[in-house]
Amino acid sequence: MPNCLNCHEPIAKKASFCLYCGAKVVQERITLKRILSDFVETFFGWDNKYFFTTWSLVVRPHVVLEEYASGVRKKYVPPLTYLIIGATLVLFSLTFFLDTYMNDLQGINENLKASFGIPEVKNTEGLEGQVSQEIQGQIIKYFNLVTLILIPIYALFTSLIYRKTYNYAEHLVFNSYIQGTSLVFIFIFFYISLLTHPFIYSITTFITIFLYLYSFGKLFKLDAGTSILKLFLFLVMFVIFIVVFIALLVGIALLISKLHN
Structure with missing residues (x-):
C-alpha cells in the first residue's frame, strides 16, 4: 500500500485524496497543461475562496455576515x-x-x-x-x-x-x-x-x-x-x-x- 507524499500515512492504490490530510493524490508528471489547469482551478474556479467570498458578499452579504458570526467559516476567506x-x-x-x-x-x-x-x-x-x-x-x-x-x-x-x-x-x-x-x-x-x-x-x-x-x-x-x-x-x-x-x-x-x- 503506497503512502501519502504529504503526511506519509498509508493510502489506497486508487485513492484520489488522502483520508488523513485531505491532500490530492497526484500520480501524473508535471506538464504545461497541468500547470495551466491548476492555475485556472485555483484562481478562477468556484473552489477559490476569495472569489466565492466576494460573490457571496455582493449577492447576499447579510447571509455571509450571519453565517460567519454563527461559526460557518471554512468556506469564506477570513x-x-x-x-x-x-x-x-x-x-x-x-x-x-x-x-x-x-x-x-x-x-x-x-x-x-x-x-x-x-x-x-x-x-x-x-x-x-x-x-x-x-x-x-x-x-x-x-x-x-x-x-x-x-x-x-x-x-x-x-x-x-x-x-x-x-x-x-x-x-x-x-x-x-x-x-x-x-x-x-x-x-x-x-x-x-x-x-x-x-x-x-x-x-x-x-x-x-x-x-x-x-x-x-x-x-x-x-x-x-x-x-x-x-x-x-x-x-x-x-x-x-x-x-x-x-x-x-x-x-x-x-x-x-x-x-x-
Missing part, C-alpha cells in the same frame, strides 16, 4: 485577510495609475473652467502640480494603514448604532467584509474611470453606502426607514470624527510650529 487583499489591489492600482487619473481629472477641470469662462490664475500650474504629487504620495504611502485603522472606528460606530445581538468583535468582522467588498468595487471602477471618465469613480461612494444600507438592514431585519436613519447616524458620526481628527492634527501642527519658533 475577514482581515479579505480586507487586506482588497486594499492591496487598490494600492497596486493607485501606485501605477493614480497619476494618469489625476491628469485626466485636471484636464476635465480645465475644460470646465474654459466652458464657464473662469479666468486662469497665472503661475499656479507648477504649485498645483507639486501639491497634487504630494497628495498622491501621501495617499499611496498610508492607504493600507488608514484602511486598517478605520475598521475599529467603523466597528465602534456600528456597534453603538446597531446594538442588538452582536458584540464589538463581530462588528469588526462585519465592517472588514463590507469595506473589503467596497475596495473590490473601487478597484474595478478605478479602471473603468481610466477608460471612460474620471467622475465614474465617484460611483463607488454610493456603492459603499448601499452595501452598508443593504447588509445591516437585512442582517438586523430592519425596515427601509429605520435602515436609512441608522445609516444616516453612522455617516454623521463618521463626519464628526473626521472633523475632530483633522482639527486635532491642525492644532498639534500649530503647537509644534510655535514650539520650534
Whole structure:
C-alpha cells in the first residue's frame, strides 16, 4: 500500500485524496497543461475562496455576515485577510495609475473652467502640480494603514448604532467584509474611470453606502426607514470624527510650529 507524499500515512492504490490530510493524490508528471489547469482551478474556479467570498458578499452579504458570526467559516476567506487583499489591489492600482487619473481629472477641470469662462490664475500650474504629487504620495504611502485603522472606528460606530445581538468583535468582522467588498468595487471602477471618465469613480461612494444600507438592514431585519436613519447616524458620526481628527492634527501642527519658533 503506497503512502501519502504529504503526511506519509498509508493510502489506497486508487485513492484520489488522502483520508488523513485531505491532500490530492497526484500520480501524473508535471506538464504545461497541468500547470495551466491548476492555475485556472485555483484562481478562477468556484473552489477559490476569495472569489466565492466576494460573490457571496455582493449577492447576499447579510447571509455571509450571519453565517460567519454563527461559526460557518471554512468556506469564506477570513475577514482581515479579505480586507487586506482588497486594499492591496487598490494600492497596486493607485501606485501605477493614480497619476494618469489625476491628469485626466485636471484636464476635465480645465475644460470646465474654459466652458464657464473662469479666468486662469497665472503661475499656479507648477504649485498645483507639486501639491497634487504630494497628495498622491501621501495617499499611496498610508492607504493600507488608514484602511486598517478605520475598521475599529467603523466597528465602534456600528456597534453603538446597531446594538442588538452582536458584540464589538463581530462588528469588526462585519465592517472588514463590507469595506473589503467596497475596495473590490473601487478597484474595478478605478479602471473603468481610466477608460471612460474620471467622475465614474465617484460611483463607488454610493456603492459603499448601499452595501452598508443593504447588509445591516437585512442582517438586523430592519425596515427601509429605520435602515436609512441608522445609516444616516453612522455617516454623521463618521463626519464628526473626521472633523475632530483633522482639527486635532491642525492644532498639534500649530503647537509644534510655535514650539520650534
